[in-house]
Amino acid sequence: MDMEIGAKLKDIIFPADLRKLEESDLQEVCADLRQYIIDMVSVNGGHFAASLGVVELTVALHYALNTPYDQIVFDVGHQAYGHKILTGRRENFHTNRLIGGLSGFPKRSESEYDAFGVGHSSTSISAALGMAVASAYKGEHDRQHVAIIGDGALTGGMAFEALNHAGIEKSNVLVILNDNCMSIDPNVGALKDYLTNITTSKSYNRFRDDLVHVLAKISKNGPNAYGWAKKLQQTIKGTLWENANLFESLNFRYFGPVDGHDVNKLAKTIEDLKHIPGPKLLHAVTVKGKGYALAEKDQTKWHAPGLFDKITGEIKKSVSDKPQAPKYQDVFGHTLVELAESNKSIMGITPAMPSGSSMNIMMKAMPERAFDVGIAEQHAVTFSAGLATQGLVPFCNIYSSFMQRAFDQVIHDVALQKLNVVLCLDRAGLVGADGPTHHGAYDIAYMRCIPNMIVASPMNEEELRNMMFTAQLPDKGPFSIRYPRGKGVMPDWRKPFQELAIGKGHKICDGEDVAVLSFGHVGNEVVKAFQQLNQEGIYPAHYDMRFAKPLDEELLHEVFKNFKKVITVEDGCLVGGFGSAILEFMSESDYQAQVVRLGIPDTIVEHGEQEELWQICGYDASSIISQINKLTTGHKTQTLVG
CATH class of the missing domain: 3.40.50.920 (Rossmann fold)
Known part of the structure; x- marks a missing residue:
């Protein structure tokens, strides 16, 4: 595909080419890379805002590190387009997410620069720590291991488990917290508020820039000097801001917050951090959708907008004179509100996917009865079970492939106790361009092996409505309803509710x-x-x-x-x-x-x-x-x- 490529980006095939440039060239590289992502995604589709938000970080990492020997692990992987373009895949990037083409996520079989395959959140720290421990065991003490995790993914329990373990290891691992207050939808929870406090603490931020550089220089002089420097660091941070120790209480050296769009500062900071041993966390504040005004303004809409006019921002949609069937997720969202209006016991729960699951419809209509619990599928299921013990009827909406993460909770906390939790599995079956990490291939098998579980799936929108209606009736017990990504088949789908006989075709x-x-x-x-x-x-x-x-x-x-x-x-x-x-x-x-x-x-x-x-x-x-x-x-x- 013919696509104009910026002068600086044009000569970069692999990161080694990037590292030949002067630091003064990096801003132009970032501008070229950002424009190339805009050009390509506008005509080919794919995830958009996340990659725009980490352009500078991606360039800085490949400039300061010796990749692929140094290993970078992205969390989720929505943000890896710039990484792919800089690592030998620019010429094939037009095949991104197309059958037989590049994967939309990092994939080990695709490139040696993809250190770990990802698609679900909160895995990067665990993977990078495993790599770092392996490198230490093999005597590769100069090898760097970086986990890039967003503040949304950091809400996942697995991320905290990895931080807890990494803090007792002496392995050379750097966690970069990409703090943009977003996952796909705006982030929620106490951690979001905590990170906001960090980024607005003026007294602490006055010292942040010089501290990294000073520690790096002292650390080069040996372990004794580093020990003194570490004590100095802790004293300064403890004096300036008593709450600066969340990560440090887990034995991480915390640096930041830094401007995630200052590529030169990022590159210099990463270079300095290479010389500081042990687990470290760099807090980078970024803007999802950076450089494309419409994406910055509405980050959820522009997470994966489809095809669009890059000049006007008009998102291209197919136009038909015939009435169109709705998406299954929207039938779910509107039906849930309709049911909740007549059944005051109904509650809605989703783990960080209110727009993707259409739970946002209930969150807008009944905010006190609908909950976004963050990227925390296990918690979502057990939280729903807790609601059910008190006579409420929770509709817990989780993508089929994400529900795999809460399998134990479905068994132990829902099925064993015969609780009336309605598990709505969106994106069941083959989902398309997101590929194997997101295919909902296994839920029929893993749900039907669980005692007390009802396993249902509608052939059309009317059946989905009736299954939801049936599931909220008294004494139904654990109830699983699976439905696919995309549109149904009934433009006229608002039919009166009918109770379905359980187990009847x-x-x-x-x-x-x-x-x-x-x-x-x-x-x-x-x-x-x-x-x-x-x-x-x-x-x-x-x-x-x-x-x-x-x-x-x-x-x-x-x-x-x-x-x-x-x-x-x-x-x-x-x-x-x-x-x-x-x-x-x-x-x-x-x-x-x-x-x-x-x-x-x-x-x-x-x-x-x-x-x-x-x-x-x-x-x-x-x-x-x-x-x-x-x-x-x-x-x-x-x-x-x-």
């Missing part, structure tokens, strides 16, 4: 030869396939099962008594998933049938558009047609469904 159409059992939204791919097959004189039966646990045994007895050829379709892993549940029923009921399971195979599925990935995994409409043709008497078709 629905026959969509009767047929002959083959029965197709679908679970969830993927049933609409079956409907597409049947529209074509019917035109060709092939009439299979279709059952929307609605529940993977408990199964509709009455319906399954009907299926296996009348069909010897059965296909199961799910947007989830085949190992232990919905299809496995059907095979278990068949075996336990002593039926004999040819069963073909379609779903996510036992492999890591890379990134790409959802429809592309469904086809690769073999459960899009065309693949369903192909499988039905294989099972019917010799009838073949090469026609693909559009």
